[in-house]
Structures are given as C-alpha cells and as structure tokens.
Amino acid sequence: MFPGDLVYIRERNMLITNSSQVAIDLLGKRTRVYSDREESWTTKLCGGERIITFFQHSNKWRSHRKIFNEVFRRSTINRFYPAQYAKVLDLLHSLVATPEHIMQHTMALSQSLMYVTLYGLHINYDDPIARGAAETVDIFGRVFLGGFPTLERYPWLRFMPSFFPGCGFKQIANDLGKKLDDLDILPFERAVNNLKTGTGTSVIAELVLRNEEKPAVIKIIKEMGTASLIAASDTTMSSISSFLLIITLHPDIQVKGQAEIDRVIGRDRLPTFEDRQSLPYVEAIYQEIMRISPPVPLGISHVASEDDSYMGYHIPKGFSPFSLMLFDVKLSMFLSGCTVVPNIWAMNRDPNLYSEPDKFIPERFLDSPSGPFKSVNDIYAYGFGRRVCPGRYIADTTVWLTIAYVLATLDLRKAKDNEGNDIDIPGDFTKTFFRHPMPYISSILPRDAQARDLISATAELK
Numbered sequence: 001m002f003p004g005d006l007v008y009i010r011e012r013n014m015l016i017t018n019s020s021q022v023a024i025d026l027l028g029k030r031t032r033v034y035s036d037r038e039e040s041w042t043t044k045l046c047g048g049e050r051i052i053t054f055f056q057h058s059n060k061w062r063s064h065r066k067i068f069n070e071v072f073r074r075s076t077i078n079r080f081y082p083a084q085y086a087k088v089l090d091l092l093h094s095l096v097a098t099p100e101h102i103m104q105h106t107m108a109l110s111q112s113l114m115y116v117t118l119y120g121l122h123i124n125y126d127d128p129i130a131r132g133a134a135e136t137v138d139i140f141g142r143v144f145l146g147g148f149p150t151l152e153r154y155p156w157l158r159f160m161p162s163f164f165p166g167c168g169f170k171q172i173a174n175d176l177g178k179k180l181d182d183l184d185i186l187p188f189e190r191a192v193n194n195l196k197t198g199t200g201t202s203v204i205a206e207l208v209l210r211n212e213e214k215p216a217v218i219k220i221i222k223e224m225g226t227a228s229l230i231a232a233s234d235t236t237m238s239s240i241s242s243f244l245l246i247i248t249l250h251p252d253i254q255v256k257g258q259a260e261i262d263r264v265i266g267r268d269r270l271p272t273f274e275d276r277q278s279l280p281y282v283e284a285i286y287q288e289i290m291r292i293s294p295p296v297p298l299g300i301s302h303v304a305s306e307d308d309s310y311m312g313y314h315i316p317k318g319f320s321p322f323s324l325m326l327f328d329v330k331l332s333m334f335l336s337g338c339t340v341v342p343n344i345w346a347m348n349r350d351p352n353l354y355s356e357p358d359k360f361i362p363e364r365f366l367d368s369p370s371g372p373f374k375s376v377n378d379i380y381a382y383g384f385g386r387r388v389c390p391g392r393y394i395a396d397t398t399v400w401l402t403i404a405y406v407l408a409t410l411d412l413r414k415a416k417d418n419e420g421n422d423i424d425i426p427g428d429f430t431k432t433f434f435r436h437p438m439p440y441i442s443s444i445l446p447r448d449a450q451a452r453d454l455i456s457a458t459a460e461l462k
C-alpha cells in the first residue's frame with residue numbers, strides 16, 4: 001500500500017479509497033461489512049426510498065437486486081441485442097442530422113433503450129413520458145446528490161410546513177416525489193396494457209404476468225423500472241458522449257479504429273456483437289474511455305456496517321466521538337457507519353498501473369499482459385462488491401456497440417468557421433457527480449458514400 005491509498009477524514013467518519021487494491025480488498029472482498037449505503041433525510045423525503053441505489057444492505061435490497069439480476073444478467077443479455085442495434089443506428093442518424101445536439105442524442109439513446117428493452121415502448125425524445133422522465137432524472141441528480149443541507153443538519157424541519165423559514169426544500173421534495181410516481185406508473189401501465197390488449201409484450205409485462213398474485217413483487221418490478229431509467233440515463237450518456245468528444249480530439253486514433261474495422265469486417269456491413277473478440281483495437285478504445293472518463297468519478301459511497309481493521313488501521317463503524325464536538329455534524333451520521341468513497345477517478349489514474357495516466361492511449365490495453373478483453377467485472381467504472389452496477393452488461397454492450405458503429409461509419413472532426421479555420425473544442429467536462437462533456441460544436445459526417453448507404457440501407461431493415 002502507498003501513502004494516500006487510504007485517506008480517513010475523522011470529522012466526517014469518511015474513508016476515501018484512492019487505490020483499486022484497497023477498494024477490491026474492502027468493498028470487493030469484505031462484502032458483508034461494506035455493502036450498506038448512507039442514510040439521508042433528503043432521500044426519504046423525496047420518495048427516493050423506492051430506488052435500490054439508496055437502500056440499506058437489507059432484505060428489501062436483496063429482493064430488488066434479485067429482480068435486477070434476473071433482468072440484466074449476462075447469460076440472457078443477448079435478448080436486448082436487436083434493440084441495441086436499432087437504437088444505436090438511430091443515434092448515427094441523429095448525429096449526422098444535427099451534430100450540434102450531441103448531448104441530447106446520447107441521452108435519447110440511453111433512455112429510449114431502457115424504454116424499449118424493459119417496457120417494449122418505442123418512445124421518442126419528445127413523447128410526454130420521455131420529456132417527464134428526462135426532467136425527473138435532471139432534478140433527481142441535482143437534489144439527491146447535493147442533498148438538502150439544512151434538512152440533513154436539522155432533520156426535525158421535515159415536520160414543519162413549507163412556508164416555515166428554511167423549509168423551501170419541502171416543495172421541491174413534494175414535486176420530485178410526484179414526478180417519481182409518474183415515472184413509476186406511466187410506462188409501467190402502458191407496458192401492461194399493451195400485453196393485455198395484445199399490442200405487444202415486454203420484459204416488465206412478462207414479469208408482471210408471472211407474478212400476478214403477488215402485489216409485493218409487482219411493486220418491486222415497477223420500482224426496478226424506475227431505478228433503471230434513472231441509473232441508466234446519465235451514466236450511459238456520459239460514456240458515449242465522452243467517447244464522441246475524445247475521438248474527435250484524437251483523429252489519429254479514430255483512423256486506427258476505422259482501419260481495424262475495415263480490415264476485419266470490410267465496408268459492406270456494420271459490426272455485430274459476434275465481431276467483438278476480433279476487434280482488439282476497438283476494445284482497447286472502449287477500455288480506455290471507461291478508464292479515463294468514468295461517468296461517476298467518485299463512485300457511489302458504501303457504508304461499513306461493522307468495525308473493521310485493514311493493514312493495521314482501525315475503520316470504525318460508529319461515529320468518532322471527536323467529531324461530536326464539531327458544530328457542523330450531520331445528525332444522520334449518528335445512525336450510520338463509516339462512509340467509504342471509492343475514488344474511481346484516482347484508481348484509474350494510478351501512475352503505478354498506467355503510465356501518463358492523463359493521456360488517452362488505447363494501446364496501453366493492447367500492450368498489457370492481460371490484453372484489452374478485460375471482464376466487465378474488472379472495470380472499476382462500474383463499482384465494487386455486492387453493490388456493483390447491476391446494469392453493467394447492458395451498459396458494456398451498448399457503449400461498445402456505439403463505439404464500433406461510429407468508427408465503422410462516421411468521421412468526427414473539428415467543425416470549420418466561415419473562413420475555413422478549425423473551431424476550437426475546449427474539451428471541458430462538467431464537475432458534477434455524473435461527469436460528462438460540456439456541449440461543443442463539431443463536424444460529424446458519414447465517412448463516404450458507402451458508409452452513408454450502409455447507414456440508410458440498414459435503417460430500412462429495422
């Protein structure tokens with residue numbers, strides 16, 4: 001272990017794990033101790049108690065996780081392939097049509113894929129359900145991740161009316177709770193109705209059919225859909241938009257990726273999942289994107305439910321008595337154990353593992369002894385232990401497919417101004433919990449007439 005691999009902030013009873021080895025040892029191997037989540041009054045007040053991400057390590061969590069694992073497990077992930085081919089193709093069309101809306105297009109892919117795979121619904125970005133969902137995800141991200149600091153410090157304020165000084169958060173919480181209800185109900189009811197009327201079936205509707213007599217399970221199925229819509233949106237969108245930005249800034253790497261696809265697959269068809277193992281350079285690009293630009297750089301904190309020790313250090317469950325003397329102590333911290341933050345950003349930039357860690361160098365995965373085809377379970381961007389992302393197999397295949405399709409058909413370059421000069425791309429990213437590129441202008445065109453034909457011809461086959 002190196003100095004700085006493990007940082008303990010006593011006042012907050014918070015442990016920051018900056019090295020992958022420590023995260024694997026604690027969160028990955030001692031799962032009985034490190035699988036809880038922080039308790040938050042904000043979550044409770046806003047109706048976030050239905051979202052698995054915030055659950056304690058409890059039977060409730062286990063029953064939700066079981067449904068997630070059933071729906072998104074590796075062995076049946078190929079049932080989603082047709083939807084992924086179709087939706088990623090839609091993304092290519094949108095990128096060529098309006099390249100100035102890259103962020104909207106990548107978000108539309110992330111969300112529409114969940115609607116079609118889970119609910120069997122082909123929902124466009126301008127459908128009221130989709131617009132409501134996008135708005136909810138946006139507010140949700142802002143509210144939950146910052147929390148209501150006044151409420152966290154003075155939880156008794158939750159009993160006061162919203163006009164009470166400092167209680168403006170109650171109105172926001174109320175509105176968000178209603179939006180989450182809509183997200184729970186609207187697509188779910190449409191999916192079930194489609195099954196009943198014979199209009200179409202879906203994963204959710206079939207699960208409901210199998211559990212018709214079990215209202216508690218039906219509630220879990222409904223909440224699984226809501227949590228998936230929320231958890232899939234910013235994350236998948238982040239990885240794909242990071243790829244589009246980074247590859248635009250690295251035309252040399254784009255050309256190498258295109259050359260591999262041309263050599264292995266040719267120019268008369270699009271890549272498929274069956275081609276994945278034959279495309280090591282494309283794989284290396286995917287791995288390098290997940291390394292250099294993890295969508296959730298600080299992961300989602302785990303909480304220790306027991307006292308523990310590691311490498312001679314004591315990791316306390318309870319709240320450090322020293323901090324009780326500090327003025328700004330959060331009351332909720334009396335209740336929970338040590339918060340463990342997996343600093344994925346730092347792990348992925350560990351200079352002992354990655355030379356020149358701030359540079360985008362896909363070749364590092366080709367040259368590594370294990371090669372580029374890492375298991376999705378070894379990609380730190382998807383988290384650790386029992387709380388590892390249950391959507392990682394669909395996320396992994398969606399991001400990979402997008403990379404392969406884009407390289408096969410498109411040229412991404414800096415756009416030109418009226419004088420023919422390159423328009424600079426600052427390459428900035430947000431500094432938010434979910435990190436993604438700031439909007440930018442670029443040129444996105446089919447590589448040539450053959451690529452244009454390929455996109456259109458395949459679109460007709462949908």
Ligand code: HEM
Binds near residue numbers: 229239295387
């Ligand atoms: C590139 C895309 C994605 C990335 C990078 C990502 C990353 C993560 C991370 C870092 C966590 C926290 C893991 C931990 O606590 O250690 C997580 C949790 C979660 N993810 Fe993902 N995710 C992605 C896509 C998805 C998708 C498509 C779904 C849809 C099913 C999903 C559903 C969830 C859920 C439900 C949790 C909470 C699990 C729990 O607390 O038990 N994610 N994800």
